[in-house]
Amino acid sequence: MFETVTPPEPDKIIRLMGMFAADPRTDKVDLGVGVYRTAEGRTPVMAAVKQAERAIWDRQDTKGYVGLLGDPGYLDAMRRLILGDGLPASRVAAAGTPGGTGAVRQVLETVRRLRPDVTVWISDPTWPNHPAIIDHLGQKRQSYRYYDPATGGLDRDGMLADLGRAKAGDLILLHGCCHNPTGADLTRADWQAVADLCVATGAIPFVDMAYQGFGDGVDEDAAGLRLLAARLPEVFVAASCSKNFGLYRERVGAVLIVTDAKPAADGVLAGMNRQNFAFPPDHGARVVQDILGDDALAATWRAELEGMRQGMQANRRALADALRAATGSDRFGFLAAHKGMFSLIGATPQQVDILRDTHGIYLVGDGRMNVAGLTPDAVPRVAQVLAQVLA
Numbered sequence: 001m002f003e004t005v006t007p008p009e010p011d012k013i014i015r016l017m018g019m020f021a022a023d024p025r026t027d028k029v030d031l032g033v034g035v036y037r038t039a040e041g042r043t044p045v046m047a048a049v050k051q052a053e054r055a056i057w058d059r060q061d062t063k064g065y066v067g068l069l070g071d072p073g074y075l076d077a078m079r080r081l082i083l084g085d086g087l088p089a090s091r092v093a094a095a096g097t098p099g100g101t102g103a104v105r106q107v108l109e110t111v112r113r114l115r116p117d118v119t120v121w122i123s124d125p126t127w128p129n130h131p132a133i134i135d136h137l138g139q140k141r142q143s144y145r146y147y148d149p150a151t152g153g154l155d156r157d158g159m160l161a162d163l164g165r166a167k168a169g170d171l172i173l174l175h176g177c178c179h180n181p182t183g184a185d186l187t188r189a190d191w192q193a194v195a196d197l198c199v200a201t202g203a204i205p206f207v208d209m210a211y212q213g214f215g216d217g218v219d220e221d222a223a224g225l226r227l228l229a230a231r232l233p234e235v236f237v238a239a240s241c242s243k244n245f246g247l248y249r250e251r252v253g254a255v256l257i258v259t260d261a262k263p264a265a266d267g268v269l270a271g272m273n274r275q276n277f278a279f280p281p282d283h284g285a286r287v288v289q290d291i292l293g294d295d296a297l298a299a300t301w302r303a304e305l306e307g308m309r310q311g312m313q314a315n316r317r318a319l320a321d322a323l324r325a326a327t328g329s330d331r332f333g334f335l336a337a338h339k340g341m342f343s344l345i346g347a348t349p350q351q352v353d354i355l356r357d358t359h360g361i362y363l364v365g366d367g368r369m370n371v372a373g374l375t376p377d378a379v380p381r382v383a384q385v386l387a388q389v390l391a
């Protein structure tokens with residue numbers, strides 16, 4: 001079957017990980033791969049996760065199947081974490097999924113099944129897996145303007161003008177917070193404007209929430225989504241616990257659908273899970289459920305997440321300051337204003353190659369930098385090199 005198949009290009013980020021691992025330079029810096037790192041360069045198991053896992057190990061006496069949607073306790077905890085207590089549970093359909101990617105896939109496939117003709121609107125740029133999954137499913141897609149490289153901020157007018165062309169039933173894919181790859185987020189007024197636009201056009205928001213807690217705080221990061229959920233009849237959410245619980249490899253995610261037809265939506269989601277993978281993974285989801293359901297564990301988790309958030313902000317400020325000193329300008333001031341792990345640094349693909357090959361500084365090809373990959377001792381050299389290569 002595969003004799004005549006040309007192997008697809010390996011995933012760029014996976015290839016970058018391999019190149020970094022094989023690079024013998026001791027001062028190499030990985031600002032490419034999208035995982036959180038401590039100041040020591042580690043991606044640790046969070047303390048609350050370890051504690052919850054220990055308790056599960058002691059308590060769990062079966063690995064029998066759970067339900068097709070996952071454990072109702074997990075789904076309830078995720079609903080509260082993401083949507084808050086403002087919406088009745090009876091208006092939120094929910095399903096566990098393998099990670100946030102699984103959730104994105106299940107939302108898009110659900111929409112394709114129910115409304116094969118809708119267009120999915122994605123930001124330019126966006127996480128590359130968004131267009132990849134949409135194309136794989138054979139859905140129509142359009143890009144909307146999002147980022148203004150001149151200011152390092154949101155192109156609000158461009159975004160609203162493009163989204164104004166969305167038709168009733170079209171899906172508008174938004175990043176809930178910590179936009180990947182730009183780091184430029186919507187303000188409350190921008191979310192309000194998107195809600196107005198959805199009311200006017202009948203377009204449906206689809207919020208990808210992969211970094212809740214990495215921007216301004218757990219509740220602050222969900223404020224835009226909650227505003228949409230309070231105003232609109234239908235909102236889709238794909239959530240990931242990979243980053244904010246550090247559960248990357250456990251594959252913990254969820255679909256939430258704000259709807260007046262919860263029983264029907266739950267039924268469709270259960271069928272969709274059944275056909276794609278049957279039961280969602282349980283272990284990581286149970287860890288999340290146990291953390292959020294225990295006041296002491298939840299406090300430990302929130303404190304650790306807050307420390308991670310502050311660490312990333314400190315990295316942003318340190319690099320912006322060092323770049324101000326190295327360039328004598330505020331050209332990279334946007335780094336301090338951006339949210340989450342990522343920023344687009346404004347490097348061409350050739351400059352990204354020079355940074356990697358000559359200086360051992362690894363970025364993604366579009367110039368996306370993961371600020372969590374910075375360590376305090378690396379900041380001065382990274383700033384000097386960036387100032388020189390991007391001059």
Ligand SMILES: Cc1ncc(COP(=O)(O)O)c(C=O)c1O
Nearest residue numbers: 099100101127180208210240242
């Ligand atoms: C925007 C966005 N959505 C979803 C995901 C999904 O993450 P995971 O499948 O690891 O939970 C990511 C991870 O990089 C992301 O950046």
